[in-house]
Amino acid sequence: MFNPRPEIEYADTIVIKEFQEKKLVEMLDYLSNSSRYYQTLFSKNQIDIKEIQSIEDLKKLPVTTKEDLATYNQDFVCVHQEKIIDYITTSGTVGNPVSLMMTDIDLERLAYNEAISFTVAGCKASDIIQLTTTIDKRFMAGIAYFLGAKKMGAGIIRVGAGMPELQWDSILRFKPTVLIAVPSFILKLIDYAKKNNIDLKKSTIKKVICIGEPIRNINFEFNTLGLKIREEWPIDLYSTYASTEMATAFTECEHGAGGHHHPELIIVEFLDENDQTVGDEEPGEVTITTLGVEGMPLLRYKTGDICHHYNDKCACGRTTMRLGPVIGRKKQMIKYKGTTIFPFSIHEVLNSIEEIESYLIEVSTNEIGTDDILIKLSTKKPVDSKFEKELKDHFRAKLRVAPSILILEKAVLQSIQMPESGRKPILFIDNRIEAIS
Template identity: 30%
Template sequence: MTFWNEELETMPADKLKEMQFRLLQNEIKTMYGKSAFFRKRMDSVGLKPEDITDMEQFRKIPCMKKTDLRDNYPDGLFVVPYDDLVRVHVSSGTTGKPTVAGYTQKDIDNWTESLARGMTSFGAGKKDVMQNMHGYGLFTGGLGVHYAGERIGATVIPTGVGNTDRQIQLMQDLPVTFLAGTPSYMFHIADVCDQKGIDIRRDTKVRKALCGGEPWSESMRKKLYDRTGIKAYSCYGASEFYGPMFLECSEQAGMHVWADLALVEILDKDGNPVPDGEQGEVVVTMLQKEAFPLIRYKIGDISSITWEKCKCGRTHPRLGRITGRADDMIVVRGINVFPSQVESVIGEMPFLAPFYHITLTNPNYMDKMVVDVEILPECLPDMTDQLDRMTQQVVDRMKEILNLKVVVKINLPNTLERCDGKSKHVTDNRSWD
């Protein structure tokens, strides 16, 4: 068994929890002094940093939510000047406003360290040639995985997302052993290889993959392996943390949450902690974050966590597979989408009524998002080409706001379903079985 930092990764759980709580106390003290936002949060419940002497006191701190990031857009939560930042990433937000995450050099180093430990835990290393098919740019996946691949000594090919024919050519022509990308793109690669008569087992050296950014199931993982011989490992994260951070090891029994970098709580609907191994909402506290506070952050995912020692020998807690959401966010091709974003686009269009419906499917595991909208009676066009221009206007604006290409269908007036109570705007017909 190979470790990146064996002493730390196999530290006895009681010692690990002691270290974790010391780091927590230090982070709270630091952010209370630097962050007006966090100081106001603690003051609102009568807490000072010295009051946080156990987890019961810690849980009195109000949780952060995505709305806090939106309300402080773009950089109201930053606690260091831009002179001390080395990078800024931007991801989709709840109402068209993106989430902006700043990083100090230490933040980047900790992010890279986290992924380096995770990659090492499933056997990646210096002998690997990694083709990184995550997007490079404002989203966090591409650069995070790239830096970690270099850190473990792998050779990194920064192909980015798309250009599938070129991706497959490089997989054949170069000694690529390791892919990184979304699960759906792995299946797309497999589909195109089948069409071209390319056998990934026979014609490439690819045998493992790091997959994340969107939901997928165990049966999906098995199908990928049966088709391609690629053993895929899950990862979990968000730009609010650092980016993708927590990976499965060779045992594939949950994603290791490095206890020196993050504290994860699992809470029930009333905000109380659930027993080890039971499902609840994921709440994350970053323990060494410098650029802005992330303390008791409700990310909205549903999962479980266990401190049971992993068969790989690592003692850090393991986060189970994400099984759902506590809010209305959906993930489409690795991108966070909120119905309120779609609503905001519709509100900008003077020819549309305020009714819509989103339908999600995933033929061959590639997500497809269809948005049905409704035209106002007084705006019915006389010519088909006018309707086409209206449709394209909505498609283009959706892409600007969502960073995602969707199919838009403009329906006749009074044809979309109305609801007496809370509208159901999303039908998710995707299957990962």
């Protein structure tokens, strides 16, 4: 029988650690028997896996990068082709897409992962879940939601991406209670409802599981996007974070204080640029070791996502680690006047200023080889010189440093933000030498 609330999520942290270490030993044993990539890695680095018994011992192992996974892709596969069921590629937001293959066991693990993640967000077997994202195109997410809802015993409506009209037809026809959606798409649904006299307050939707975009800032308050949705449509918003490579989700509970870790599915480390563990207060790169994966397990895989993490017990009673919103990609990390900044924190500052209409962050390498930040922005009304000074003071208060500011006419800024092929305005341009090479 499927248990939607596994005991391990409420156990003492020491029990969780011991539980994970037992699974880690099994995983290393499996890799040394079945993974060509890790067999080579162990022998090249003269690693005796018997010496890896604890989470701390993981430090003795080299990390696996996205480049490793792309370059030696086939060597990561641990099973014969007959065992592979689902063929997937990563969405390739950074670099080329990478292939991943899942066995029946992996699909079962994925279903379990999503079912317990839905449970964290308060979903039940009696819910009807409407999926507003793609289920095909070699993506993993859609199939995960479908399998998870099925495992939980909930109903599911596979509408797919876009099509506000069909989304509303499904909402009115089948009366779903939960939407899985990219938060900015919710704004489109709200817009459609308003134009077509659909009463949002009377809809059956109770909550949205928000994917792909943050709805909160690092203090877990709703950000501008989250507030905008809630203002128009007073439904509950839950954030979830996942990636194809980890095949595991971190979903918020009703207290909205970070995505809950599932210790039976994944080991998480937070590393700095030199692959050293960061302090509990510091943001670090989410680095994962999958547990229970049969097709393509990963050991100390660096996701490129930078997050804060929280180890204190959650008000929901779960003792598992919680993950804050992704504050940036490692490649977007900016070293500015001795401070490390991610675009996320700059967005947060700019989004909070009422006068700003639109903006673009440009990062470049200056003549001494360090990073420079220039923010080009347009304002809703003409502003005087005091505005720039106040904005810089605001930056210093929030980020300790102030970037250069250039105020442009709305039309001028728009022409830079909107290249012919683009669908979304560009908010971040990386002109650094390293980024280009």
